[in-house]
Amino acid sequence: MTLAEKAYDALRHDIIRGAFAPGRPLRLADLSERYGMGFSPLREALNRLQAERLVTAESLRGFRVAPLSLDELHDATSVRIMIETQALRAAIQSGDDAWAAGIVSSLYALNLQASRSGGEADIWTLEARHYAFHRALLAACNSPWMLEFFDRLYAATERYRIPILLAATHPAGRDVQAEHSALAEAALARDADRAAALLEEHYRKTVEHLSAVIRESEPDLLLAGAAG
Amino acid sequence: MTLAEKAYDALRHDIIRGAFAPGRPLRLADLSERYGMGFSPLREALNRLQAERLVTAESLRGFRVAPLSLDELHDATSVRIMIETQALRAAIQSGDDAWAAGIVSSLYALNLQASRSGGEADIWTLEARHYAFHRALLAACNSPWMLEFFDRLYAATERYRIPILLAATHPAGRDVQAEHSALAEAALARDADRAAALLEEHYRKTVEHLSAVIRESEPDLLLAGAAG
DNA sequence: ATTCCATAAATTTTCGAAAATACATGTTGC
DNA sequence: GCAACATGTATTTTCGAAAATTTATGGAAT
Incomplete structure (x- = not known):
């Protein structure tokens, strides 16, 4: 390298x-x-x-x-929903056994990591598992362009989520593990409509939570990252 | 610079x-x-x-x-249709007078250039006008991410269209100017469904034409560009 | 003839310094 | 005081050469 x-x-x-x-x-x-x-x-x-x-x-x-802004977060999220729901539908239609296995194993790894009560560095591992799971859902969509845009948007939105993960702000009244499991289940059952709806809901909840936290308790999160 | x-x-x-x-x-x-x-x-x-x-x-x-392939052309086109129809709907919903004026003027410039019987270098000007028109349709979508992806996909697909433009292969039984005009008209009339349908049809016709020309008469177009 | 290895040539990658430009500081004139 | 300007410093940008690596060449062994 x-x-x-x-x-x-x-x-x-x-x-x-x-x-x-x-x-x-x-x-x-x-x-x-x-x-x-x-x-x-x-x-x-x-x-x-x-x-x-x-x-x-x-x-x-x-x-x-690059700067951060709530406008960009909302834009990136809405484009993400469009791209990923479409990619998910395509993957559900053409996914094979390897695709299904990838979902099962990445969900397992994600849940395992989530159950460990997040030590400092574990958060980054959890983040990697989270990416891998969402990537696995779309892997069979057979569209390099959609996967590339997924990667781009994931990276862009990850920047907004990380400081909140670090602050250990857990979303009240939300079971993210359950959302992931339901999503995987719908995908594996080839229920495209339900899977797409769950994915969209998953992102809408996340962005709402982020917006709320940023606006109410961390208004300058958009300006000051952690020290390097 | x-x-x-x-x-x-x-x-x-x-x-x-x-x-x-x-x-x-x-x-x-x-x-x-x-x-x-x-x-x-x-x-x-x-x-x-x-x-x-x-x-x-x-x-x-x-x-x-980067290499070219029919698979990538089809992928890029289908993602383009998804992104651009969505962006067009958003632009139609929130576009103001400046947006409408941009469509009118870029369509005018495009038609003007198209009417000149393409001299050698005029083709690149025509290509630029074509890009500007399609960009103007989406300009008011209020989504930097969609516009970025539009640019990326436009560049990617332009590579497939150029050699055919150079070969002056005009699509039989197709009036591209009329398609553009109808598209602009639908957008200006704020008829989102019709505009989106016309845009999708426009791209499907284009990619079909390209695929046919490449497969039948220029099978090695994917390998050999013009000399530099 | 063919594989293997050594050597040479071609190419990419990286560095360190020079050139060009932006930024800060202080000074002059008013 | 303060704007305009000159000077010096900091920073980016670019070059040319050195280092590292790949690719080509040619000869020896089998």
Whole structure:
């Protein structure tokens, strides 16, 4: 793996997890020290991340962490619902045994991780399991473009969810595990309408919860990420 | 504008228009001579294009023009229909006078250009007008993410259409101008269902035509672009 | 003839410095 | 005081060469 690829992975990881505050300038000298490499691989990674809208760039003024906003969260969520419900329907129609097995095993791993009372670093593992489960649901949709957009939107919305996970704010009156199980069950039963409805509901609840928490108790979450 | 930005524009332009054959390696020495700059700005541009799936990259083996395939054309088209019909409905719901004016003027410019019996370079202008018209239809959808995905998919599918435009293969029994006009009319009349149906039909006809031409008369179009 | 290995050539990747530009600081004139 | 300007510093951008790796070439062994 080249240094540019390592830089891309590390930067993407750190940005999504809020190691840099949204909007904060990404100075090459700092990054060079932090990641122990020269400017060239860093700039290549930053250019990729720019194309993915995780960082912004301005001519001769360098790169910044892309900002967050409630508007973007709502936009990303509604587009996510559109893409993923369609992809889920397609996957249900054409999914084979391997697809079903992938759902079962990723749900199992997700629940197992969720049951561990989240130690510090476990949260990132849980997050990875959550991604893997939702990815597994769509895996058989047979559309590289939809899967790519799923990845893009997942990364974009993950940035909003992480600080809340860190704050250990559990959604009151909501059983996320049950939602995942019901979703998997509907998909495996090939009930496309029910699965799509559950998926949509799942995301609407999540974004409502996020909006509420951000507006009421963490109004500057959109500006200040955790320290790096 | 920095050299890296110039490199990005030039490379994107040349790749979409088929100046490099799909799958062809993009050697830095060649590109450096062609565009008159060093490796650094070229590599940055190539990394951005990689994130956009217009070029592929393999560790220590450099970059290649992304390949074309009928499967990808069909995938991109069906995702396009999903995204754009949704975006069009949203735009129809919330579009204001400026939106309507944008549709009228871009349609006018498109028809004007189409009526000029396409000289060599006019084809690219026509292509730009075509993009601008479709973009104008969606402009008021109020969703940066959908517009981004529109751009991505437009670029991806443009690659399939260009060689056919160059070959001046006009679709038999099809009046593309009339399709555009009907689409604009439905949008301006705020008839979302009709507009969405027309848009979908427009794309289905296009992809069918492309598939037929590629399969029957240009089977190796997917491999060999025009010389650069 | 064919596989294997060594060597050479071509290519990508990375660094370190130079060039270009933006940003901050302080100074002058009013 | 304060705007305009000059100067110096910080930062980005670009180049050219070095390092690392892959690909091609040619010869030896079987």
